[in-house]
Amino acid sequence: MDLLIKKAHIFDEKGKRDIGIENGKISEIGSVKSEAKKVIDADGRLIYSCYIDPHIHLDKVLIADDLPPNKSGTLKEAIELIWDRKKKYTVEDVKKRAKEVMKKGISNGTLKMRTSVDVDTIGGLTPLEGVLAAREEMKNEIDLDIVAFPQEGIVRDPGTEDLMREAMKKGADLVGGMPHHEKSHSYAEEHVDIVFDIANKFGVDIDMHVDETDDPDSRTLEIVADKTIEEGYEGRVTAAHTCALAAYPDDYAKKVIEKVKEANINMVTNPVTNLVVQGREDKQPIRRGITRVKELLKAGINVSFGQDCVKDAFYPFGQADMLEVALFTAHTAQLTNPDEIKTVFRMMTDNAAKILGIEDNYGVEVGKPADLVMVDAPTAAEAIRLHPPKRWVVRKGKLVSSPDREH
Ligand SMILES: [Zn+2]
Structure with missing residues (x-):
């Protein structure tokens, strides 16, 4: 032995x-x-x-010191603040920062991560190449899934669709998306169609950023759920953030949760980032900005949580520690009874393993x-x-x- x-x-x-x-x-x-x-x-x-982080952005980590402050604190300003820095990314720079956070994660007990990596016309494929290089150098230490993520939209950023197809050829494992970031609902539908088309073509699963906004009119989770069923992709789609679900009227939220359940979509909440970037327009009470975790769990939907950001324009903190994120999740989702606290621990272990499709080996x-x-x-x-x-x-x-x- x-x-x-x-x-x-x-x-x-x-x-x-x-x-x-x-x-x-x-x-x-x-x-x-x-x-x-x-x-x-x-x-x-x-x-x-081992702990599992199913949602992190390794290409963006540790850039906060190079950026002007996010004055509004909003998601929109964070995305735009990164543009200049993203143009200056090099493969070496992205790799170095990604590795530092991967190592920190390992010492905290995280041996599997899924990272979204920006694919757009600003940074091109440099973020992907940097993270691919980090994965290669760390392959004996940690398992990493890479999602090709259109942070700047697909329809609104012409050229991105081709780059995403290229990213899949270069070694990305999953197709990402961000439909609510398009300029209209019909463009969001087109965005979702493109994501599924790429996923079908490459025979891979999908992991999208969905409705990361407080806006109750942002209703793309329903589009994703309908499309998942239409394409026979049940169990192969993960929807992250889904903050707007919390802002919907209860009856509409109930209908969407039923569709998410039917589509067997995995859900990932990212409370640390969403606590600080959502609700910025609110006076009082200020909304928490996280999705309906308890209702999703009650509906029997697989829910996990992720670190999301480490010291970037969205979130100035984070140390790749899933137990720290668990503490935030327990607070913001009000999971405080003994059984609920066990559920929080399961969210970063068994539930996350299901998202990665490794539950049989976990x-x-x-x-x-x-x-x-x-x-x-x-x-x-x-x-x-x-x-x-x-x-x-x-x-x-x-x-x-x-x-x-x-x-
Ligand atoms: Zn994210």
């Missing part, structure tokens, strides 16, 4: 168990007597499969990959309360990060 973790508290299970690891996989769980090359005494600490079970995180807290609730700095991260059976750096 290569590694033995003694007396750990596996998330949502009772008591303390030993976890034996061999050849990168979990080989035994229970009271393990076998000898191991390396032994870690968990002492009742919480352990589970979880603490014999035969599954030994991609594990242990934190210096006894339960998920305590882990979210404290987001403790002391973490032990195991990837493919090897200790890749630990507080004592003895690996």
